[in-house]
Amino acid sequence: MMDQSYFSTAMEILTFESGILGFEDVKQYILYYLDDELPFYYLRALGKDHPCFVVCDPLCFVPGYAVRYDNETLQELGARSPEDIRCLAIATIPEDPANITVNLRSPVIFNICNGMAKQYVTDNTKYSIRHGLFKKAVDKAC
Amino acid sequence: MLILTRKAGESFFIGEDIEITVFDIQGEKIRIGISAPENVHIIRKEIKEIKEENVKASETASKDKIRNLNEYLTASERLKACVR
Numbered sequence: 001m002m003d004q005s006y007f008s009t010a011m012e013i014l015t016f017e018s019g020i021l022g023f024e025d026v027k028q029y030i031l032y033y034l035d036d037e038l039p040f041y042y043l044r045a046l047g048k049d050h051p052c053f054v055v056c057d058p059l060c061f062v063p064g065y066a067v068r069y070d071n072e073t074l075q076e077l078g079a080r081s082p083e084d085i086r087c088l089a090i091a092t093i094p095e096d097p098a099n100i101t102v103n104l105r106s107p108v109i110f111n112i113c114n115g116m117a118k119q120y121v122t123d124n125t126k127y128s129i130r131h132g133l134f135k136k137a138v139d140k141a142c
Numbered sequence: 143m144l145i146l147t148r149k150a151g152e153s154f155f156i157g158e159d160i161e162i163t164v165f166d167i168q169g170e171k172i173r174i175g176i177s178a179p180e181n182v183h184i185i186r187k188e189i190k191e192i193k194e195e196n197v198k199a200s201e202t203a204s205k206d207k208i209r210n211l212n213e214y215l216t217a218s219e220r221l222k223a224c225v226r
Binding site: 037042090093097129 | 188189192194195196199200207208210211214
């Protein structure tokens with residue numbers, strides 16, 4: 001098993017009924033705090049080392065970041081209102097961490113009440129799949 | 143790139159057995175119908191890009207990269223303020 005000394009407390013077990021895009025067969029993940037003082041978390045397949053992702057709270061970096069959820073999505077996650085939904089962006093970490101990018105176009109969302117989760121593809125083309133957190137976006141919104 | 147002009151209801155073929163029909167046009171959105179053999183994989187471009195980015199993201203979520211990121215973020219101090 002992976003050395004977990006870099007992750008502190010486990011927060012939540014998340015169930016992705018449709019998996020995460022590219023990893024459709026993996027349905028259950030566990031979300032850890034990476035560090036209690038940082039807005040980054042670690043999402044790892046339950047009971048396995050792979051797949052795993054570093055995710056972050058996009059609102060900490062992109063003021064006004066907002067995703068509109070359709071009713072179908074709310075129902076799918078068993079959410080009564082958008083307030084039940086928490087949203088995290090998947091990060092890609094290059095050799096130089098200053099060049100980290102996050103996927104604002106399709107965040108991981110989950111219902112805080114029951115752990116039902118999915119990767120939600122927004123139709124807002126303003127948000128990039130590779131948004132540079134500390135530098136300019138690597139590319140234009142796709 | 144080949145560029146064709148089609149009206150709603152008109153179609154064209156790619157090869158012998160893939161038919162693309164312009165279904166209707168509503169403002170900025172165009173609905174397209176695709177008739178293709180079952181073994182032809184059809185995927186929206188952004189979904190393909192998201193899948194590829196997810197695979198890359200997963201490969202970069204290694205212990206070393208996370209340690210680097212942690213050190214970078216801790217050193218920068220700039221993020222601590224926004225953590226609730």
